[in-house]
Amino acid sequence: MLNPETRKLIACCLLLPGLLFSSLAIAALPQMLEAMFNDINLGDTGSVEDLLQHGVDPDVQDEQGYSALMVAAREGQLKVAKVLLAHGAKVYKRNQFGETALMLAAYNGHNVLIDLLIAHGADLHANRNGWTPLMYASYAGHTATVKQLLAYGEPVDARTSAGLTALMLACRQGYIEVVELLLRLGADPNLKSKNGQSATQMALANGNTDIADLLLQAGAQEKDSRGD
Template identity: 40%
Template sequence: MPKLTERFARVARLILLAAALASGGAATAGSYEDVLDAATHGRTSALIELLDRGIDPDTVDAFNNSLLVIAAREGHVHTVRTLLAYGADPKHRNEAGDSALMLGVLKGNREIVDMLIDAGAPLNHDGWTPLLYAAFQGHLDLVEDLLLSGADVNGLAPNGANALMLASRNGHIDVVRRLLETDIDLYQETDRGYTAVSWALERRNTDIAELVRAAQAERSKSSELSSELQ
């Protein structure tokens, strides 16, 4: 384990113990491992006991995964609900930049995703976003929920890809159809020059490439008509 990570883990343990002692709880040396284990395995009763003893609901592991991030990653609905009830921060992101919402989306867990959206988890920020993950994985229901909740359809991944490009690349035609109903950029390019059409064709998703081309033609026609009317 890198020295920085070891130092982070030690600091997290100290914070945990200090919080527990300050609240009058009888914290033990194993409390840190116990609370991480409870979040990882969805042992909600054990988690509640630890939280009631004063354990910080925003305790993190050596990789800056909060208890909420861990529970969402593992798909533990009741544990996520409990942590939110105890005030866990839905905005927290780990070392990789993933939030509980992003990992819930990645796993396709709609109940967790909707819970976190209602709790105020951020939808839009730099880098990978929940919508990009949903499009990449082809989770149409989550794409719909995120769009209705205010997700920026033109948010970009670090390589410049938008949600349409990711769905086109991975062959998720239903997601492509839904995104084409929005004002998403149909011509966005990655840092290597890929577009939704070129990525679809490279992956032999010709039906998707045709859909995007038809949408480009329709949007161009609408733009020309609008210009003529002005």
């Protein structure tokens, strides 16, 4: 954590007219981000509020493109996220991987944060590789989050740039409850990725024979139980 003197220096750099791009302000930026992101990780809403009131941009991003709201979403810090949104943090910002705060919340199963972000205008669009929030939740095995995102209208069979679906990702990772839910809500077990693999083949390739059996029971068309 940064000491109060350092925080004041950072705030002064950001408040002084014409100093935003000076060497002093640029040098202070990593420290400012460190201070804010540490406070977010700790859920220290008071310190985050203090930095924002001293002129820190709520949308400032680190070298990987992570914003304060993204960090709050990733860490499940609901109160901090509310403070950032109240100060105008933008829900549509993306990091260098094309990920939004909503995607990070979905990957970590922070359902209340998902509701908050969508209420503030976060969309369900994919990143540059075609991954949607639903896919992040399916890949990480968060059944309740998958159900939540489908209720918000995410297409169950949306595809990544590689042709992967949420069902395929859950099969590959071995999350049978997610697979059961996706199948129950209409996921197609017969779709194939761009390299020609089905969800059943992905399940078998990763040793998830129980999931492969479930897919076959749901109507997956495979030549035999090995997916050959």
